[in-house]
Amino acid sequence: MESWRLEEALYHYHLPMEIERATVEHMERSASRRVVCLLSVLAVLLLQLLGVAAAAAANCSTHCGNIRIPYPFGVEPGCYHDGFNLTCDHSHQLPKLFLGDGTVEVLDISIPSGTVRISSSSIVPTSVASGPSKINQTVRYHTWGGLRKGGPFFISPYKNKFLVLSCSNVQVLLLGGDNTTVNACATYCPPAPQKGQPFQFPMRNECSGIGCCSAAIPKGYTSYSIQVQPAKEISGFDAESSVYIAEEGSYDATRLIFETVNALPALLDWAISNSTCGMKLSAAPASACRSSNSYCQNYTSYVYNGYQCRCSSGYQGNPYIPNGCQDIDECAQWDLHSCYGTCINKPRTFHCQCPDGTYGNPFMEGGCIKIKNSSQGLSIGLVVSGGSVLLLLAFGAPYVTRKIKLRKIKKLKEKNFKENHGLLFQQLISQKVDIGERMIITLADLEKATNNFDRTREIGGGGHGVVYKGILDLNVVAIKKSKIIVQREINEFINEVAILSQINHRNVVKLLGCCLETEVPLLVYEFISNGTLYHHLHVEGPISLPWGDRLRIALEVARAVAYLHSASSMPVFHRDIKSSNILLDDSLTAKVSDFGASRYIPIDQTGVTTAVQGTFGYLDPMYTTQGD
Known part of the structure; x- marks a missing residue:
């Protein structure tokens, strides 16, 4: 307002143009000085706040006795997240740690497992x-x-x-x-027992x-x-x-x-909070997950719903503090890399290669073979013959051959990707970018995970394919590889991927990803260690599943089927529920698997006109009813 009035006065009194310009420049310099002064004050306040925070963190106890106290836990006010306050009782010879006001003694705190x-x-x-x-x-x-x-x-x-x-x-x-x-x-x-008899206890x-x-x-x-x-x-x-x-x-x-x-x-x-993560679990939308390499995971209890923070794959540490999740140096831990060559650590992963002067498979003991030095004999022959052209060909041929081979491999992968309906798969997951980025796995990663599909890694199979056990991103996984390649099975493969990528249920086997770069499509699942329900029901000998476990497994399978029929975004009919398609984990929790014969049924559709697929005697009653 003052500037406008000054300009109006200059205009009405017809002052010279030089005076007008000088006045405007003076006002601009004054405004700039005010902005600089304001920024300086804000900077000083920010430094003071950071100093107070640093001082508070420095006064927080990190141990009580021999028990480490990581954030969000803490003893002193301002050192813990709401509800995670602890009490360190120094009256004992070795101080003891207690939850809250000191009634429940703490023996150990684990941030990675959230326990x-x-x-x-x-x-x-x-x-x-x-x-x-x-x-x-x-x-x-x-x-x-x-x-x-x-x-x-x-x-x-x-x-x-x-x-x-x-x-x-x-x-x-x-x-x-x-x-x-x-x-x-x-x-x-x-x-x-009576006198003279041993006590049978x-x-x-x-x-x-x-x-x-x-x-x-x-x-x-x-x-x-x-x-x-x-x-x-x-x-x-x-x-x-x-x-x-x-x-x-x-x-x-x-x-x-x-x-x-x-x-x-x-x-x-x-659980860190009474709120939930939302839909994007890998994007760390929760405020308590402060590390840049962390994500949020929902936690559901019978009396409380909240979430926990986890470090992303390939990282370890405390996700509740800034920069708390640090990259894991896989090369420093043999059990994480199994590399017999030169191990190079990278963010979230590692690279294994044969040392200079060797070639081969660095993931096998003795797999890197020393390159024979034939340059001396070749040089003598070239000097005698005087053929400089042969020298160029000798050095250039391996490079050209390698380029041609790599190009053929690349074209073959692109061809397999197209024939395996890769474009259709991308279209099916295009609405969920986070799922798509996570599910696409390269052939090189799967070869490394299974030691080039070594036969010793086979854990199951049958007439339709083989299942391999491997280690992918530090996780034990099961890799399904089909044997027969026909168009109908390719369609079932894409159908299974599309279904499992949208299903998240504790009693349905979790699909981790897929690979379309091979002639035979590959699926990567979570590894279920306890085999199939069929094996446990038909095990030889007197050992078998107790009736309590059988009833619980039946209930879990029923819940999974009910979820597929009624709770998923689009109803899914498995069409092949049988004991050989139900896996059991270490705690005998049921996991419904093998969705190759499944299909979507729109909510408003009243009948199914396609031919019945699956094993007769194991078809979903709702499916057979609609099929009639």
Whole structure:
């Protein structure tokens, strides 16, 4: 406004042009000085804030005793994320670390796995009944707790055991925080032996129900209660009875039967926030994932939904702090590279090549062969014959031959890509760029992962193809390679990729990528280590799946099929559900696989007119109904 008034005054009073220009220049210099002054003040304030932050970080405890305290955990105010405060008790000879206000002792903190190992005190049930009367109804006993209700810490599902030690003939129920039954087990002790007879007591390191029983904890809560259903002649737990929630594999059952242990280790999961990642899991959209090489992963509990941060493939460290995820030097760790040649570390990966003067396969011991030096004999022959042209050809021919070979290989890959419907595949994934970039895998990567498809890497196969086990980006994967190449199977291959790239379910095998550069298309799946359900159902000998696992596997397969039919963006009918197409992981969790015969069914479509495919007797009822 002042500038406008000055210009108007200069115009009305008809001042000389020199005065007008000088005045304008003066105002511009004044404005520039004001901007510079403002930027200087902002810079000083920013430096002060950074200094305060650095001072706060310098005052944060990094250890308590022999336990390391990484962010988002912390002891002092301002050093931890909300809900992750710890207490370091220095009153002990070796300081002890506790969650929150100091009721649950911390034994270890793992940022990569997103877990906290704690000391879980035993539950010594004390009956609420009094007097000599016997208990004839279910009675509530002690509660396991100590965690803040609603998170962010929860018992890790399937990683802990519900353990009961008692010689009372009782059935013990484990109840979750919402009073739902999570699991149950029963104990029994044989009568005392007669004089002169040995005491027959199980000494195996497992709880079979005689004096000790255990059950899985499939649902993660912050607290649990136990209920006891005693036999009519038993008044309740005896004085030596105890109950634990403990990490699987952290205890000796035989020792617990004969020795009183006050606490056992238990494993907790934790989530950093009560929000979710969103759709782009690899783009690290969550604010808590501060490292540039990290991503967000949703975490779903029965009482809390949040997310955890992970370092990207090829990186390790703490994703919750800036630059916390650092590149892994695979060349410094033999178990990560298996390179017998020269290993060159690169961001997220590594490069293995034969040393100078050698050629061959650097991933095999003795695979790099020394190049024979024939230049001396060649030089003598060239000098004698005087043929300088032969010298040029001798040196130029390998280069030209190599160029021609590389060009042929490149054209062959392009041809295979086209014949394998690569353009169709790109069109199917064009709407999801992040999936497309992740799923396209080169033939060179798969050859390196399988040691050039070595026969020793074969883990399965049949009339339609072979499955190889390999290591890709530090992950164990299964690579499916078809044998027969016909147009119908190529279409099924593309169909399987299109279906699995859009499916994300814990009971459906995860597709990691595909390769279209070979004559035979290749699919890369997550590696499922425990074989097929068919193998477990038809195993020779007395060992077989318990009925409890069979029912759970059936339920998981049903959930997967229900998800494919009703919950996915477009209904999918598998059309070949059978035991040989259901894989089991280490914890016997079902994974539905082999989607080659599957197809999409639009929601508004009422009938299927194509011919029935799949194994007769295993077709989806909904599919056969619509096919009618």
